[in-house]
Structure formats: structure tokens, C-alpha cells
Amino acid sequence: MPTGVALRDAREQLFDAAERILLRAGPSALTSRAVTTEAGCAKGVLHRHFADFDAFLAELVRDRVARIDGWAAALRGAAGTGSVAGNLAAALTDLFGSVAVAIVALITFRDDLRARLRRAGPGGGIPLLTEAAAMVASYLAAERELGRVSGDADVDALAPALIGAGHLLFADRTSPRPEAGAVRKVVASVLAGALRDDAPVTDRT
Template sequence: MSPRGVATPDVRERLFAAAERIVERDGPGALTSRAVTTEAGCAKGLLHAHFAGFDAFVAELCLDRFARTATGARALSARAGQGTVARNLDTVIRVLFDSGGLALSALAMTRPEATARIRAALGGTAPGFTAIQEALTGYLAAEQRLGRVAATVDPPTAALALVGTAHHLLMTGGADAPDPRPAMQRLVGALLGAP
């Protein structure tokens, strides 16, 4: 534990990673500010010193993970022509479901104030599903120009189907739900016309 008065490096990420571990291990119901700071090995008040309450923390955690996924999706265009299209898409899609994505979505949905904060941020400039959809559209169009995606595939519709399905699985999945990644892989295959 960091001694009082000593700066804790990378506070946000340290607390976010601790929250993800708790949610993955014990479920969203176990996540409290005290559990997060204990898991992170830092002072009990650190979370409230850096966030305007626990709902703000949950919202910022979800928004941070959306931003990471959007950044990964934007990087796809540079990978056009490399690897396989299905594997490249899978790399981005998996980020949504890894690191407790399902459990974090469930957590945010049980906290109305956190949900309102997330919606407000996504309605503004925060990257979310729309940014991911736009990046996937650009990537699929680039692969189509290279002849690696069939001319019959409509990139904006395929991207919408991928993001919409991921959103649905995140919002309706629970701890006892089947792993959503195989369903997403089948969807990618269906959209790309793979056998």
C-alpha cells in the first residue's frame, strides 16, 4: 500500500485494472470503492480523491475501455492487406469482451447515474460504439479496394451489424451467459461470406 502523502503513479489505470479484476473474479456486485482501493493496494480515499464519486469512477472506467477499443479499431486501416480480414476484425471485437466487458456493462446498467454519465459522454465527443463502427467501415472499405472483401459486402452495413451485435451481447449477457466470442466469429464469417 502506498504511504499517505506519497504520489501513486498511474492512479486511474491502477484503479481501473483493479476494478476489472474484481468484476471478473467476483462479479459486478462485489465492486465497491473500498474493494477497488484494497485490490489496487492504495489508500482508501484515493478513488474519491480522483473521481467525483463511485458512479463517476464506473462511468470513466467504461468510457476508458470504449476509447481503447476505438483506438484499436482505428488502427485496423493500417493493417489492410495484412493477415486475414476475419482475424483483424476479431482482434478489435475481442477487446470489447475481454477485461470484463460483459461484467462492466452489467455493472454500469445497475448504476443509473453511471449510465447517464456514459450516455452524456457518448452523446458528446467521447469515442464509443459510433467511433468503432466508423473505423470498421473504413477498414472493410480498404480491404474491399484490395479485393480481400467481396464487392457484394456493404462496409457500413457490415460494420453496423458487428457493432450492433457486440452491443447487444454486452448489454444482455450475464455471468451465466455463453461466451459471446464464438457468435461474433460466426457473424464475421457470415458477413464476409466465409464458409
């Protein structure tokens, strides 16, 4: 039994520890010793579960990216309700108010990790941001079908523009979080000309 806490789910304990370090001190502070110390376990625990530290970090990124599936389903389910700009502002706040900004910083900070992730999923782009853009594009397509987004709107171009703008708003971990009104203003600016009818969809039967 390793020293420290008994790990019922070692992987998740280690992932959570790495996330706390990322949020507190940034990617430069993330080492295998820092993670195991934060998790309260022996250093060998990490290496029993992962081939090396970059393999651990790659799995951390994939685990956090997988969470976007749940957010995507919820956002698409909101199509036709509330306002388009409001729904997207809330989604961006949830996304970038989480560990997403720190994960993106980690990917860009570590060249070996970025290369490993690209070999595993050679679709291009930065992991997490790519999936987030797909989430937004799917939602905008649903709103286009409902007539609240213009029929000729290029949702595949608007989505990464929204993700990029959202990332810039939240990127500075040392600054206060942007206010809801500021996020919504940015969303509305990006979507200017694409919104057709932002009122909630009523029963048309």
C-alpha cells in the same frame, strides 16, 4: 500518506482494481470500498481524485474506450493481408476477450453511469460498443477500397451487426471462451455476400 501501497499512479491503480473486480464478480460487486480494498489503499484516495463514485466509473469507461484507438489502427493496418474474416475474428476476440464485456455490463447495470456518459458524449449508443463498431466499419471500408469487400457493401450496417454478434458470443463470463473457429464462422455468416475476394492483396505495381 494513505495506508496501504504507495500509489505512483493512483488513477491507474484504481482502474486496474475495478477491472479485476468486474472480471471476477461482475458489476454488482463494484463499490468504492471494494475498489480501494482491492487496490490496497485508503478509501479517501478515490475521493481525492474523483468527485464521486460515478465520476470514477465514467473515467474508467472512457479510459478503456480510449484503448480502442490502438486496436483500430492495428486492424486498419491489416487491410489487404491475411483474410477479411480472419482479421475480424481476431479483432473481435481481442476486443471481447478483454474487459470490454464487463464494461458493457457495467454501463447497462448502472443507470446513473449510463446517463452521465450520454451527457458527456451525446452521440447515442452504448460507449465502447459504438467505438468498436466504428473500428470495424473503418476496416471494412479499407478492404472495400482494396476490392476484397463488395463495392456496394454497407459497412456502416455490417459493423454493428458484427459487434452485436461478437458480444453475444463472449457475453457469458461463466462459460468457456468461444473457440476461434466459432468466432470466424459467425464473422463469415454476417459477411456472407459482402466478401468479394478474401485472398491477400499482392503488389499491383
